[in-house]
Amino acid sequence: MQKKSLFSKMVATYTLIIAISFVILAAFLSFWFQGYYFEERQKQLSGEAQVIANAAVQYLYGEASLKQINDVLIHTSKYTSSDVLLSDNYGYIYAASNPQHKKFIGRQIITEDLGVLRQGDAVEKKNVFENIDNNTVHTYEMPIFYRGIFQGAVLINTTMNEIKEPLNRVYEIIWISAIFAIVLSSVVIYYFSQRIIVKPLAKINGVADKISKGEVDKRVDINSNDEIGVLAHSFNSMADSLQQVENNRRVFISNVSHELRSPITSIKGFIGGILDGIIPKEKEQYYLSIAYEEIQRLTRLINDLLDLSAIEAGKFSLNIQEFDINEIIRLSIIKFETKIKSRKLNVDVWLEEKDVHVLVDRDKMIQVVTNLIDNAVKYVNDGGNIEIRTKARGQKVFVSVYNDGPPISDEDTKHIWDRFYKSDKSRTSKVSTGLGLSIVRTIIAQHGEEIWFKNKQNKGVKFIFTLKRARK
Ligand SMILES: Nc1ncnc2c1ncn2[C@@H]1O[C@H](COP(=O)(O)OP(=O)(O)OP(=O)(O)O)[C@@H](O)[C@H]1O
Ligand SMILES: [Mg+2]
Known part of the structure; x- marks a missing residue:
């Protein structure tokens, strides 16, 4: 079924586009948020580390007890959900917040980072495997200086799981919103494409089907502006x-x-x-x-x-050649000689110049002129006048056939060119079929020319048509 596949293609395409956009957006948001999160955490840790460093200096100079220093570590550890350790200037641990880490006291933990720390720079490492914990951790190491001398370092270790928990929650929110948005927009797309395209198309299709089965009076009722x-x-x-x-x-x-x-x-x-x-x-x-x-x-x-x-049907392609229209008119009139005589008609022929050459199909043109003269002879009153003229004007030749007699009524004006149309059925019943003028008009139209008629004021009807003049 054509319509179903069009519909599903459209919905699938739009949904795919929207899904891709949201996935990209969500990925970007997650990435950005991760950066932001780590930055914030680093700020927080460096603040905390400063407090510990101050306490450590007091301890190192005998102004605070080991218990006091441990209290500070434990407090910070709880506050930041991480393990805090203190090392001296050779990397040997002398205090730890986590009781399980007491075994590291007196052991050298910091080695390769010492150089950087001595320079006064903090060290931050993500996703490193720390043998302290047998776990991947985030490590922040900050040097302690007192009076310009390197005094050791604060180590803050946070397991990655600990860090990732709030991150994961944010990721969850971002991705659930994205999926929700994708589903919602698919529903909207589905609904609107149904309404805007699929249903109207189905309507048109249904009507087309009915028309093809012969119900030609069926119409589509759609008024949208698109x-x-x-x-x-x-x-x-x-x-x-x-x-x-x-x-x-x-x-x-x-x-x-x-x-x-x-x-x-x-x-x-x-x-x-x-x-x-x-x-x-x-x-x-x-x-x-x-x-x-x-x-x-x-x-x-x-x-x-x-x-x-x-x-x-265009079966006869026209055999267009150069002919003398005056000659064609003369040939056509001769056929009506007996009728003209018996009805005592007065026929005037006004032919322009000696010969007016036109580009026409000769036989067809004889038929046109004959039909027009036939009408003139038929609808003129006994003893009436008929006038035939040719006139050359620029590229065109105008041919007119006039007869006096009753004018054509307004009602007839609309129909005289129709097949089988004859106005006064009683008068013309014997010799009329009502095909004459429709044949005339079809032939003139095939020549690419025009024909029309005028009701003359002083009673009478004039038919005029144009022809293409031949170049001499
Ligand atoms: N010169 C005319 N004067 C008055 N009415 C005319 C004239 N020519 C045509 N008509 C009107 O136009 C109608 C259609 O003309 P048309 O030539 O097509 O048919 P017809 O002459 O009745 O029949 P056919 O030409 O087939 O013998 C005529 O019945 C007539 O009413
Ligand atoms: Mg006729």
Whole structure:
């Protein structure tokens, strides 16, 4: 499952990052604290050692008894949780706080450090194995001077366990807090990534699934202001256009079936009537000619449909060449000669210059001009005027087809380019399929040009389109 793995990857990554940061922080804190702790302890020990040194000097000069000196040592030992010993200037021990250390009295314990001590410097050693205790200890040795003469040294030994106990407690606190913080932030990350990413994605996914199963009216309801919100919005507009396409398809199919059914029903009726003998012999010819007309209409409809779908599918790539648009117009008009004569129409053609060369697909352009003239002839009143013009302006050639007659209503304006749209069904039912203008617009669009129409004030409709002018 995609969504689960995305989610766990995210949570794992964030948790890892946070864990690493906290571990580094905790390690740093522990290290820093250890340094701080030892520094503080050293200060404390050197203070205590000074007190002992003073007492030792008094003893050495006979101003204090051995018991008094031992009391000082024991007191300090308790206070600092360590063992305290005193050595003379050759490193021989003469007093010890711990009764078990009495056996060292009279023995030389300090040897190699004597040099440093004589210089007046204290010695501090961590984690050394002291044979006094058979234990690893922290040792602090401070020289005793009196009147500038080296008098011996104070030794303060603390077992490492003793020192480490408070340190360990602090480490514990630091690491427990770190672990607690890691767990807490993982929970927060888990919750928010669920809320912000995983759930919305699952929603979108669910709707996509439904749409793919045909429920095209489903939409995602996410209003967040982030990228997911934008995704949801685009997703919804995609669903809108899918739904539109689906609707168009339904309307288209119902239109096509409707257009096919009426001629087929009448053809079936006429031929059925002839076969059954219901239609008298002398009328057969008449009904057959009507059936023939219907079949021609069907053929035209099917050809138009095939054209349209082929053009839309981009099956015919345009065969663009240089042609004289005036020539194309002349060729197209000739086809309407009989109709023009029978309806007593007055056709004016205003062609700019002698020849205006344009870059077009010739056959497609003949279809465009023919469809527009067909409309003009169809919607003009008997005895009315038709005007066809070409005009060159810069890189473009403008072609217009005008007829007087009733203007196109506002309601129709929105739809005349749609497939199967015809405004006045009764008037145009015989010879109309409502495909003419949609074929025209598709072809013009494929040429990368534009087409529009104007209702003229003095009654009449003008269709205008542009073409690309050929360079001479
Ligand atoms: N010159 C015009 N004057 C008035 N109305 C027009 C004109 N040209 C088109 N129309 C309106 O636009 C509608 C669509 O035109 P279109 O050419 O697509 O279909 P049609 O002429 O009805 O059928 P077809 O061209 O397929 O035979 C027409 O039914 C008509 O109402
Ligand atoms: Mg038409």
